[in-house]
Amino acid sequence: MKKIEAIIRKSKFIQVKEALHNVDVNFFSYWDVTGLGNEKEAHVYRGVSYSTQDIQRRYLSIVVNDDFEEITIKALLEAASTGDVGDGKIFVSDISEAYRIRTGEKGGETLKKKSK
Helix, strand or coil: CEEEEEEEEHHHHHHHHHHHHHCCCCCCEEEEEEEECCCCCCEEECCEEECCCEEEEEEEEEEECHHHHHHHHHHHHHHHCCCCCCCEEEEEEECCCCECCCCCCECHHHHCCCCC
């Protein structure tokens, strides 16, 4: 199993959510976060100068089985990209185990939707 963490523009969240649902990644957690960017210069938008150092972003935490890693990352890359500086980052790490609290079952099956 893999944990995929993505920091994206808040303005791209709806597109990212739809892209994830389209590849059957239907469960993830997210938070609104503020971070510091690498870019040091100010930008001008509609005559107003603003700093890009303190950036409002959305943080997504997604756990998938190994066979979903590539399609999840591809969906994130395609949906979150604007081509501009500040599009965000994706981090991938290994998950050693998962448990379904309701039933106590463990392993990759806990990430799959159960039919009733």
